[in-house]
Amino acid sequence: xxxxxxxxxxxxxxxxxxxxxxxxxxxxxxxxxxxxxxxxxxxxxxxxxxxxxxxxxxxxxxxxxxxxxxxxxxxxxxxxxxxxxxxxxxxxxxxxxxxxxxxxxxxxxxxxxxxxxxxxxxxxxxxxxxxxxxxxxxxxxxxxxxxxxxxxxxxxxxxxxxxxxxxxxxxxxxxxxxxxxxxxxxxxxxxxxxxxxxxxxxxxxxxxxxxxxxxxxxxxxxxxxxxxxxxxxxxxxxxxxxxxxxxxxxxxxxxxxxxxxxxxxxxxxxxxxxxxxxxxxxxxxxxxxxxxxxxxxxxxxxxxxxxxxxxxxxxxxxxxxxxxxxxxxxxxxxxxxxxxxxxxxxxxxxxxxxxxxxxxxxxx
Numbered sequence: 553x554x555x556x557x558x559x560x561x562x563x564x565x566x567x568x569x570x571x572x573x574x575x576x577x578x579x580x581x582x583x584x585x586x587x588x589x590x591x592x593x594x595x596x597x598x599x600x601x602x603x604x605x606x607x608x609x610x611x612x613x614x615x616x617x618x619x620x621x622x623x624x625x626x627x628x629x630x631x632x633x634x635x636x637x638x639x640x641x642x643x644x645x646x647x648x649x650x651x652x653x654x655x656x657x658x659x660x661x662x663x664x665x666x667x668x669x670x671x672x673x674x675x676x677x678x679x680x681x682x683x684x685x686x687x688x689x690x691x692x693x694x695x696x697x698x699x700x701x702x703x704x705x706x707x708x709x710x711x712x713x714x715x716x717x718x719x720x721x722x723x724x725x726x727x728x729x730x731x732x733x734x735x736x737x738x739x740x741x742x743x744x745x746x747x748x749x750x751x752x753x754x755x756x757x758x759x760x761x762x763x764x765x766x767x768x769x770x771x772x773x774x775x776x777x778x779x780x781x782x783x784x785x786x787x788x789x790x791x792x793x794x795x796x797x798x799x800x801x802x803x804x805x806x807x808x809x810x811x812x813x814x815x816x817x818x819x820x821x822x823x824x825x826x827x828x829x830x831x832x833x834x835x836x837x838x839x840x841x842x843x844x845x846x847x848x849x850x851x852x853x854x855x856x857x858x859x860x861x862x863x864x865x866x867x868x869x870x871x872x873x874x875x876x877x878x879x880x881x882x883x884x885x886x887x888x889x890x891x892x893x894x895x896x897x898x899x900x901x902x903x904x905x906x907x908x909x910x911x912x913x914x915x916x
Contacts, residue, residue: 553692553735553762555579555794555815561889564786564813567881570794572735573642573691575605579794579815580806580884582877583611583644584870585823587652589636592823594870596637606874608641611818613653614684619671623687631689645685645693645734646765646798647676650820657700657708662715665698678722686732694765694796695723697739702772709743712768713752716741720759735762737796744773746784753788763794766814770799775808782812803876804900807893810880817877822869832872 559567568579584591589612591599599607617626621635629635632643648655652669659666664677681696696719698712716739727736738761742749756764766785773781789795794815800806801821809817825832883892 555763555792557791559885561884561887563811563890564783565810565880565884565889566813566815567884568794568815570815575608575640575642577605577609577642578878578881580810580877580880581606581609581816582873583609583796583816583818585649585651585818585820586610586612588612588616589632589638589643591870593826599638599641602870603874603878606878607870609644609816610638610641611644611646611649612690613647613649614645614681614688615647615653615667615669615674615676617684617688618669618674623683627687627689631687633689642692643688643690644796644816644818645688645690646818647681647694647696648699648767648798649818650770651823655699657698657704657712660698660712660715662711665696665715665719678719679726682723682726682730682732685727685734686730690734692735692737692763694737694767695720695739695761697741697765697767699741699768699771700743702744704743706745709745709748712741712743713748716752717755720756724759724761737761737763737765737794740764740766740785741768742781742785743768743771744777744781746781749781749784750788753785757789761793763796764789766795766797768799769797770801770805775805778808779812782809782814786813804897806876807880807896810884810889811893822873826869832869832876 554571555568557566557568570577570579570581584607586592589610590596591610626632626635633639633641647653647665648667654668656666656668656673659673659675664675666673666675676696678696685693698715700709700712720738724736738756738759740749740752740756742752769778786795795813796816796818797809797814798818800809800817801819806817806819880889883889
């Protein structure tokens with residue numbers, strides 16, 4: 553994997569190029585959320601209709617496969633690329649996702665991380681996790697972490713950092729022993745404590761990792777306290793490696809992350825929005841130029857930023873959100889990102905209104 557920064561905007565936002573798995577992609581970019589490797593609501597034959605190479609970054613959790621086909625069978629087929637017939641796509645593995653593999657901090661302990669899945673609760677040890685990674689052969693993978701919400705005690709938060717660091721070393725050792733391929737993204741946790749975030753970021757940056765995964769966000773911290781936490785982490789990391797984050801899905805949160813210097817976003821926002829029956833309609837000239845904005849009348853819009861899919865035959869959220877990221881990259885290159893961000897947030901506030909999916913979207 554190769555990564556390089558091509559443009560910087562005032563405040564910390566950056567545009568770069570990520571080369572991995574034979575693909576070259578511009579960043580900031582969206583990791584499309586999947587269920588067992590395939591994006592929800594998009595059939596395999598329609599994947600090719602999405603904008604490329606933007607749509608080739610696919611995020612999955614190895615825990616999606618805890619029941620069903622065996623790891624040995626997946627490995628013998630050549631990993632997920634061969635099994636799903638998506639050889640040109642980039643698979644990024646992360647043990648947690650807020651849909652099918654939810655971290656359960658109360659049941660995690662010093663030997664492994666606990667997750668709630670549709671098949672029940674599972675305690676995953678580093679050895680088990682690395683067996684999954686070795687079998688599935690993703691292009692990028694995030695190390696096992698003990699993610700905790702913002703409200704846990706200082707003692708529990710400190711323990712999560714120590715466990716995450718120990719599991720990081722275990723994963724790296726096992727990856728080297730088993731000759732596991734793929735770019736390694738070291739997990740950074742620390743809850744809502746700046747000192748723990750800084751310590752974890754500094755320790756992870758000392759390890760032999762290809763990039764960084766900033767976890768534990770979207771778990772109770774406020775929008776107001778998030779910038780200081782993000783800055784504490786980013787300032788402790790080298791500039792020449794990509795930074796990935798989970799838990800920031802709303803457009804305003806993505807812009808907040810981009811402003812801090814995040815490159816890759818693992819988000820289930822469009823999944824929750826679509827399952828709630830809504831489609832995005834951001835007012836953006838760049839998105840319109842690429843044909844992703846809807847052609848519906850204002851009579852079906854509920855707040856000026858999304859339309860009610862129950863009243864239409866359209867379902868273009870993935871196209872639209874990819875266009876949103878394309879617009880972000882363009883403004884960074886042009887040096888107008890902060891102006892775009894401010895205008896976008898103000899526009900969203902003007903149209904803000906209670907929506908049926910509001911509670912769900914906030915959890916994305």
